[in-house]
Amino acid sequence: MSTxxxxxxxxxxxxxxLEPEPHLVANECTSCGARYFDHRDACASCxxxxxTRVDVATEGEVTAFTIVSYAxxxxxxxxxxxxxxxxxxxxxxxxxxxEPTPDKVTLGMKVRLVTHSIGTDSAGTExxxxxxxxx
Amino acid sequence: xxxxxxxxxxxxxxxxxxxxxxxxxxxxAQAARGALKDGGVSMRDIGILAxxxxxxxxxxxxxxxxxxxxxxxxxxxxxxxxxxxxxxLRTAVMAIxxxxxxxGLAVGVExxxxxxxxxxxxPKKQGDTWEPSGRQGAIMGLDGRVNTDNMPGTFAxxxxxxxxxxxxxxxxLFARISEKNHMHSTLNPLAAYTKAMSVEQxxxxxxxxxxxxxxxxxxNCDGAAAAVVVSDEKLKTLSDDQRKRxxxxxxxxxxxxxxxxxCQILPNVNTLTRNAxxxxxxxxxxxxxxxDLVELHDCFATAELVHYDNLMLCKExxxxxxFSSGAAHRTGSTPVNVSGGLQSKGHPIAATGIANVWExxxxxxxxxxxxxxxxxxVGLAHVIGLGSACGVHILEKAAA
Ligand SMILES: [Zn+2]
Numbered sequence: 001m002s003t004x005x006x007x008x009x010x011x012x013x014x015x016x017x018l019e020p021e022p023h024l025v026a027n028e029c030t031s032c033g034a035r036y037f038d039h040r041d042a043c044a045s046c047x048x049x050x051x052t053r054v055d056v057a058t059e060g061e062v063t064a065f066t067i068v069s070y071a072x073x074x075x076x077x078x079x080x081x082x083x084x085x086x087x088x089x090x091x092x093x094x095x096x097x098x099e100p101t102p103d104k105v106t107l108g109m110k111v112r113l114v115t116h117s118i119g120t121d122s123a124g125t126e127x128x129x130x131x132x133x134x135x
Numbered sequence: 136x137x138x139x140x141x142x143x144x145x146x147x148x149x150x151x152x153x154x155x156x157x158x159x160x161x162x163x164a165q166a167a168r169g170a171l172k173d174g175g176v177s178m179r180d181i182g183i184l185a186x187x188x189x190x191x192x193x194x195x196x197x198x199x200x201x202x203x204x205x206x207x208x209x210x211x212x213x214x215x216x217x218x219x220x221x222x223x224l225r226t227a228v229m230a231i232x233x234x235x236x237x238x239g240l241a242v243g244v245e246x247x248x249x250x251x252x253x254x255x256x257x258p259k260k261q262g263d264t265w266e267p268s269g270r271q272g273a274i275m276g277l278d279g280r281v282n283t284d285n286m287p288g289t290f291a292x293x294x295x296x297x298x299x300x301x302x303x304x305x306x307x308l309f310a311r312i313s314e315k316n317h318m319h320s321t322l323n324p325l326a327a328y329t330k331a332m333s334v335e336q337x338x339x340x341x342x343x344x345x346x347x348x349x350x351x352x353x354x355n356c357d358g359a360a361a362a363v364v365v366s367d368e369k370l371k372t373l374s375d376d377q378r379k380r381x382x383x384x385x386x387x388x389x390x391x392x393x394x395x396x397x398c399q400i401l402p403n404v405n406t407l408t409r410n411a412x413x414x415x416x417x418x419x420x421x422x423x424x425x426x427d428l429v430e431l432h433d434c435f436a437t438a439e440l441v442h443y444d445n446l447m448l449c450k451e452x453x454x455x456x457x458f459s460s461g462a463a464h465r466t467g468s469t470p471v472n473v474s475g476g477l478q479s480k481g482h483p484i485a486a487t488g489i490a491n492v493w494e495x496x497x498x499x500x501x502x503x504x505x506x507x508x509x510x511x512x513v514g515l516a517h518v519i520g521l522g523s524a525c526g527v528h529i530l531e532k533a534a535a
Contacts, residue, residue, distance in 0.1 A: 010265045014272025038270035045394040063299045066291035067345035068283045075279030081288055083401050090397035092282035107299040121264040
C-alpha cells in the first residue's frame with residue numbers, strides 16, 4: 001500500500017490500526033497488564049499511569065451477542081452487537097458478513113477482524129470501520 | 136432491639152403508570168405525604184431529606200419541601216443511575232447511623248412515560264472533515280457501529296454471556312422469566328401493567344434486542360416511592376402500633392464495580408451485585424436460604440437470570456436450573472419479584488429502589504392482600520444502575 005493511499009484513509013477510532021494489516025491496538029498498563037481501548041489518566045486496576053501500545057489478536061470467539069432491532073440514524077438495523085474474546089482480550093464490536101438472525105449467530109463462534117468503508121469526507125478522506133466476520 | 140439499628144417507620148409508593156396531570160414534584164409529594172402518614176409522623180419530626188431523581192434537574196428535594204413542608208432541614212439531592220432510590224434511602228439511614236438525626240425521609244420519583252428506549256444516542260454531529268475526538272479518538276458516534284449503547288442490547292449480552300459461561304440459556308427461557316413476572320403483576324394493583332402474558336405472546340411481541348422482546352424490557356412509566364426511617368432509640372418512644380408495623384433494616388449496602396478484565400468492554404453487573412449481597416448477608420446475619428422473598432433488578436428478563444446467581448439464591452452457574460425448578464415463582468422456595476418486577480410493575484428509575492423496599496415491607500407487615508407471601512419474615516431488595524452502582528437492603532419483620 002502506498003503512502004498516498006494511507007493519507008486518504010482514517011480509522012473510525014484511534015485504536016484501529018490500518019497498517020500493515022488492519023488490527024486493534026490496546027493501551028496496556030506497563031505495571032499490571034490491564035488493557036484499555038480508550039485513553040486513561042491512570043490504570044483503573046493498579047492506579048499506575050504508564051501505558052504501552054500492544055497489538056490485539058485479530059481472531060477470536062464470540063462470548064456474548066445481541067441482535068439490535070433499532071439503530072441510531074446512519075446505522076442499518078437489525079445489526080449484531082457482540083463481545084469477542086481475542087486471545088484473552090475482550091473486544092466490543094459488531095458482527096458483519098453474517099445474517100443477523102439467531103440461527104446464524106451463535107455463542108462460541110469463531111470470528112476474525114475485517115474492515116469496511118463508512119464514508120468519505122469533503123477532503124476525500126475515507127473513514128474505515130471494523131467488525132468481526134465468521135472465520 | 137440492638138441499639139444502632141435503623142427501622143422503616145412509614146413507606147409507600149404511588150401507582151406506577153401514566154400520570155399526565157401530575158408533575159414529578161407532585162408525585163414525590165404524594166409518596167412523601169403517604170410515607171409520613173403511614174409512619175404516623177409529620178415533617179416536623181423529620182431531620183433529613185434525601186431526594187432521588189434523574190431526569191428533573193437536580194433540585195427535587197427543595198422543590199418537594201415547598202409542597203410538603205419547609206422546615207430548614209438538610210436536603211441531599213441524590214443521583215446514582217437506577218440505584219438512585221436505594222442510594223437516597225441509604226443516605227437517610229447513614230444520617231441516622233451517624234447520630235445526626237433520629238428520623239429521616241427518603242423519596243424517589245421519575246416521570247418516564249413515553250421515554251422510549253433509554254441509552255439510544257444519535258451520532259455525533261459530523262463536520263465537514265473527519266476529526267477524531269474523545270478518549271477513543273472516534274470520528275463519529277460509535278453507538279451501533281461498535282456494539283450498542285442501548286440498554287436492552289447491553290443487558291441482552293449480559294444474559295447471553297451467562298449462557299456462554301454456563302450453558303442452558305435460550306430465547307424461550309428468558310421469555311419464561313418474563314411470563315412469571317407478568318403473571319405476578321396481575322395481583323399488584325399498583326403495577327403499571329397487570330395483564331398475564333403467555334410465553335408465545337412474549338416471544339412473538341416486538342423484538343427490541345434479541346433475546347429481549349418488548350414485554351421482557353422494563354416498562355418506562357411515572358411513579359414515586361418514599362420511606363420514613365427512624366432510629367432504634369426514637370422508635371422505642373413511639374406507639375405500640377408504630378413499633379409493630381416498623382420493619383428493621385438488617386442491612387443497607389452500596390457497591391460499585393471493581394476493576395476486572397473486560398469490565399470496560401461489557402459492563403460487569405455481576406461482581407458488584409455479588410459483593411453487595413455478600414456484605415448484606417454478613418451485616419444482616421442471614422443467608423440466602425433465610426429469604427422469604429426477593430425483589431431484584433429485572434430491568435430486562437436477561438438481567439433477572441444473572442442476579443439469581445449474583446445474589447446467591449442458587450449455586451454458582453445454576454441460575455437456569457434454579458428458575459426451571461419453579462423456585463422463583465410466588466409459590467416457589469424463593470419467590471422473586473412477586474410485585475411483577477420492573478418488566479410489569481414498571482421502572483420509574485429513581486423510585487424503583489424504594490418501591491422494591493416497599494414491596495418487601497408490605498409482605499413483612501402482612502399487608503400485601505392477594506399477593507401476600509404467607510409468614511414472610513425476611514426479604515431482600517436489590518437494584519443496580521449501570522455505570523455501575525448496586526444497592527442491597529435486607530429487611531426483617533418486627534418481633535411480635
Ligand atoms: Zn495497571
